[in-house]
Amino acid sequence: QAVVTQEPSLTVSPGGTVTLTCGSSTGAVTSGHYPYWFQQKPGQAPRTLIYDTNTKHSWTPARFSGSLLGGKAALTLSGAQPEDEAEYYCLLSYSGAPVLFGGGTKLTVL
């Protein structure tokens, strides 16, 4: 079975920019993996930020954007705010799996 990989932790300064990535053990991530990005704060249910690589929900702050970068799915946060400190999970779809989450990235805004 495939493994979805994320950076365990990242730190960004307030107002700064950071990119979280989501890779696949099977090779390059493509739009056919329908990448999703979720934000989860302690004690809360996850919240979907991005789906289908780069589509935002109505509630997704404009400072978040999704893309494909260097064979991985990417979530870029431009202009980090203290409230963006959270765990971020990506999800990829596979023909057999069919849904696998990454291990999560703990984002610190400091």
Added chain:
Amino acid sequence: QVQLVQSGAEVKKPGASVKVSCKASGYTFSNYGINWVRQAPGQGLEWLGWISAKNGNTKYAQKVQGRVTLTTDTSTGTASMELRSLRSDDSAVYYCARAFSSSWYLFDSWGQGTLVTVSS
């Protein structure tokens, strides 16, 4: 607005079964599906399966296939997840999340989570 409300916390012994429910409101339940996801303490998210509320089609994660059954009741707008032969590593918060009726995609609304503790 779309809302998913889950049943309360459960404590079960190893080998027992647990059934978690997820009551939907704010949309036409039978036009969508439900995903089930769990999160062990301090761990990441794990997808367990999907069910269509339109036709009852299901897909399960390989890890839990054979131990988990997903069902829906369109008369009450409720989805349920039953997990059998519980082990200590099944202790987790279980979430439901809305999906399309044809596949697992969407995840636009989540339940509040149900803590299941498996302990002798």
